[in-house]
Structure formats: C-alpha cells, structure tokens
Amino acid sequence: MSNQPTYKMVWGKHDELRDIALEVAYQQLPNILVNQRGEGILKSQISLRGLDHKTFEKLARWEESGRRIAEWDWREVRKKYRTHPKRFELSIWHNDIFLCGASIGRPTWSGNKLRLDFIEANPSGSPLSGTIADIVILSGKLYAKAIGASEIRIMNPVNDKVRNYYMSKGGFKFDSVGNFCFQEI
Numbered sequence: 001m002s003n004q005p006t007y008k009m010v011w012g013k014h015d016e017l018r019d020i021a022l023e024v025a026y027q028q029l030p031n032i033l034v035n036q037r038g039e040g041i042l043k044s045q046i047s048l049r050g051l052d053h054k055t056f057e058k059l060a061r062w063e064e065s066g067r068r069i070a071e072w073d074w075r076e077v078r079k080k081y082r083t084h085p086k087r088f089e090l091s092i093w094h095n096d097i098f099l100c101g102a103s104i105g106r107p108t109w110s111g112n113k114l115r116l117d118f119i120e121a122n123p124s125g126s127p128l129s130g131t132i133a134d135i136v137i138l139s140g141k142l143y144a145k146a147i148g149a150s151e152i153r154i155m156n157p158v159n160d161k162v163r164n165y166y167m168s169k170g171g172f173k174f175d176s177v178g179n180f181c182f183q184e185i
Contacts, residue, residue, distance in 0.1 A: 011085040014147070021143035022048040022090065028138060036130025046128065047093045048139060051078070051104060055091040058099040059120075067123035070158045077104060077118055088114060088143050092135055094127045101132035105140070105155070113151040114144035115180075137169060141185050154181040 005013070026048050032040040049055070059074040081087045084106045092101040105116040121132040128135070137152070144152050154172070156179050157163035166172055166181040174181050 007085065014086045017146040018050060018089065018143060021146050022050075022139055024142050025135070025139040028142075029135070033128065033131050035128055039127070041094070041127050041131075045095050047096055048135070049091050049093065051089040051091055051102065055099060055102060059102060062120070062123055065123050068120070069123070069162065070120070072118060074102075081106065086111075086147060088116065088140055090136060090139050092128060092132060098122075098126060100126035100128040101136065103136045103140070107147060107149060108153075111147070112149055113153055113182075114140060114147070114149045115153050115155050116140050117155045119154065133166065133169060141183075144185055149185070151182055151184050153178075155179070157181060 026043070026046070029043050029046065031043050033043065033046070034040055056074060056078055062068060063071075063074065081089070081104050086107050088103070088105045090101075090103045091099060094100050099122060101119070101121045103116055103119045105114060105118070107114055116136065119133065119136050121129060126132075137154075140152050144150075154166050157166060163174060163181060167174060171183045172181045173183070
C-alpha cells in the first residue's frame with residue numbers, strides 16, 4: 001500500500017489550511033479599517049471566505065459593469081483553478097451581502113512560492129475600497145506560510161499604476177522578467 005496521500009486527502013487538508021489562514025487573517029485585521037474615503041468600517045461587518053457559487057454570481061455582474069481595469073473572465077478562471085487542491089482563494093464581503101474583492105492563485109510548481117494570479121476589487125467601488133489589496137496580501141501571506149512557501153508573488157500587474165500600488169505596500173520588489181511583484185515572508 002502506498003504512503004502517498006489521496007487527492008481527496010490533499011484537497012481536504014488544503015481546504016482546512018485555507019480556512020485557518022482566512023480566520024487568522026480576519027483576527028489580525030484592525031477593529032476598524034479605514035477605506036480610501038477616510039470612513040471607518042467595523043471589522044465585525046467584514047467576512048473573508050473562499051470562492052463559492054454566490055461569489056461567482058456577483059463576479060459575473062462585475063464583468064458586465066464596464067468599469068473594470070482588467071477584462072478576465074471569472075468563469076474561465078474558476079474552471080482553470082477548480083482542480084488545484086492547493087489553490088489560494090478569497091472573497092471579501094461587507095455585511096455578507098456586498099462583494100468587495102476577490103482573489104485566486106496557486107503555489108508555484110516547486111511549491112515554495114505562492115502566486116496570486118488574480119486580484120480584483122469591486123469595479124463600482126465598495127465600503128472597503130482601498131483596503132482590498134492589504135486584505136488579500138495578509139491572507140495570502142498566511143496561507144503561504146501554512147503551506148510552507150517562503151515567498152508571495154502578485155502576478156502580472158495589469159499596468160504600471162497597479163504595479164506601483166502593490167510596490168507601495170511595503171517590502172515588495174518587482175521582477176521585470178517574470179512580470180510579478182514579490183516579497184519574501
């Protein structure tokens with residue numbers, strides 16, 4: 001009998017690691033987050049979850065908004081990542097009804113780096129505008145640590161303004177050959 005874990009075991013383990021990372025990220029958020037308009041948002045109004053059917057329904061509406069910076073298709077993203085048991089996924093909600101942001105990624109093939117392939121804030125704005133990247137980075141770092149990764153990467157920033165925004169988050173460097181922002185953790 002093989003000592004290799006089954007696909008189902010790997011899937012369950014990483015579901016649990018994702019859940020723990022999101023719970024720890026939530027606990028590490030300040031009690032009041034200040035959005036880009038200077039408004040305080042109570043942590044109790046925020047929830048961090050994976051990507052479920054409800055999330056993808058909301059993301060489909062973003063695609064129809066005409067306000068997006070990047071035009072990726074979240075339905076295709078979902079198909080591409082659903083078979084990756086070690087994937088990182090995050091949806092950020094306000095009062096459990098307003099989707100404020102979403103992200104998905106996966107470990108590199110070597111497993112020692114976590115790629116954040118897609119990060120998107122609600123293109124119409126949200127109560128958490130200006131905080132989405134911080135929440136994604138915090139959650140991503142915690143998941144990366146949980147899976148034994150030593151680096152987090154934000155892949156393919158959509159333009160120079162977005163790249164510079166990520167670089168302003170502290171501790172990030174830019175790899176121009178691979179087109180990603182990275183930080184050792």
